[in-house]
Amino acid sequence: MKVGIMGGTFDPIHIGHLIAAQCAYEHAGLDEVWFMPTNVPPHKQHAPKATSQQRWDMVCCAVEGQAHFLPFDMELKKGGVSYTFDTVSLLRKEHPSIHFYYIIGADMVQYLPKWYKIDELVQLISFIGLGRPGYTLEMGQLPASLRHAVQLAEMPLIEISSTAIRQRKAEGKSIRHLVPDRVYDYIEGNGFYGS
């Protein structure tokens, strides 16, 4: 069985995440993609605006009814800072028969050299990298030791970020269609990000 892990802060989850996951799913012939919200993101300067519960609820709303997309709460349950090396080490112990791939956007591909224990991590899992406006997927920019660990999948470039969505909410603009309808209803119904 082949499973893609789509890790993220998901503050909130948006259609860029879903399209990236779908393209990785098709590219690598995955059986499932597990959407895993981070507990404390390792590299972000600020804590998420939404609570862990709200980020989890939004991920559940986003994947509902899609049999090949599943919410996965391993990092939320574990607590602490969500280093991918720790998570992947545990995943491999708990699911020795599953072949895992880690799905990341181009911003994270560029940032890979700074990930915690990255040289050990690339021995454990391969990455599927997807394009993102404003970021290059030029593999020559990665250290040689990491290049072999990333396979690139094509996706229509989606110029959407969680930051831009929170900003639109703060300015009183609509975020309809930037997030799945159920996520939109959840944000409006619970009144956060300035709703």
Ligand SMILES: Nc1ncnc2c1ncn2[C@@H]1O[C@H](COP(=O)(O)OP(=O)(O)OP(=O)(O)O)[C@@H](O)[C@H]1O
């Ligand atoms: N529009 C997008 N296209 C491709 N990949 C994306 C896109 N948005 C996010 N990703 C990828 O999804 C993963 C999780 O991203 P994250 O939850 O931090 O979203 P974000 O939009 O980058 O958030 P923020 O703006 O708060 O930093 C990362 O690997 C990121 O590169």
Ligand SMILES: O=C(O)c1ccc[n+]([C@@H]2O[C@H](COP(=O)([O-])O)[C@@H](O)[C@H]2O)c1
């Ligand atoms: O382990 C690390 O050092 C590391 C550094 C940056 C990001 N990550 C992981 O990459 C995924 C996307 O991160 P983010 O912060 O863009 O949501 C998420 O699962 C993070 O835990 C992991």
